[in-house]
Amino acid sequence: MDTIVDLQIVSKSFQKKMILDNVSLSIPPNKVTAIVGANGSGKSTLLKMIGGIIKPDSGQILYRNDPPIKIGYVPEQTPVFLPFTPTEYLIHMGTIRGLPIKWLKKRIDSLLEVFHLEDERNTRITHFSKGMKQKVIIMQAMLEESDLLIMDEPLSGLDLKAQNDLEELLISLKKSNISIVLTCHETKLLEEVADQINVIQDCRIIQIDNQQEHSEPLNRLVFELPKAVSIDALKHIITYEKEIDAGRRLIELNVSQKQTNKIVSEFLDRGALIRLLAPLHKRENEFFKQF
Structure with missing residues (x-):
């Protein structure tokens, strides 16, 4: 299997309204795949199906098995109130997933360095900017060394500096052989980061190779x-x-x-x-x- 995830003739509807109709999509390894489309076109639904959060009504989704992939998911909405430090929050999230505490602490130290948050490791997240909060949410998705990172509108609501920081981070993750699927509408991100663009229109997908x-x-x-x-x-x-x-x-x-x-x-x-x-x-x- 030369793709990390393969959607085959997948359909999904809610309350009898068709959202995605016989959609097929192959996600290549070590690439950034972007999903674009109008609000309500089914972008978030597609991401949730890829991440296994919801199931399609028909069709099938195949995942690479050798080796099995680990998926991290970054939702569009960042939690409003997180009364923890980054270290506390990430230990809490890792413990829920059953990760060994000794290994988890080392992994958190590594992520804090990658995301340039070492100096804020003991600062309450409630004091963070939206861009810094977004980094913490991405970190929780990467606790298990994800092979595939799914991100729903990662630049939404960020100021220009935070957007530029996150774009640089995505390029860095891509270079470290992490596959990324994201929704976005920012032209700069599509041009400079995405390898493959998929437009959702009328419940179908149009693919553009970048x-x-x-x-x-x-x-x-x-x-x-x-x-x-x-x-x-x-x-x-x-x-x-x-x-x-x-x-x-x-x-x-x-x-x-x-x-x-x-x-x-x-x-x-x-x-x-x-x-x-x-x-x-x-x-x-x-x-x-x-x-």
């Missing part, structure tokens, strides 16, 4: 804009060749692979729908198309 080296570096994109969005308001984003079908509110772009993730993220944030995504050198039947 590879810079390519013999034909242009992608063809077609978006349909909602009526509430002005085309003029998007001109600061569109810096490439374009055609506009005013009647159907379609915008067609030829963009570099380097800029594809940024453009897709910007348009999705404004409620646009992807109607076509295709490398220009591909044959017509290999296009993702949804007119």
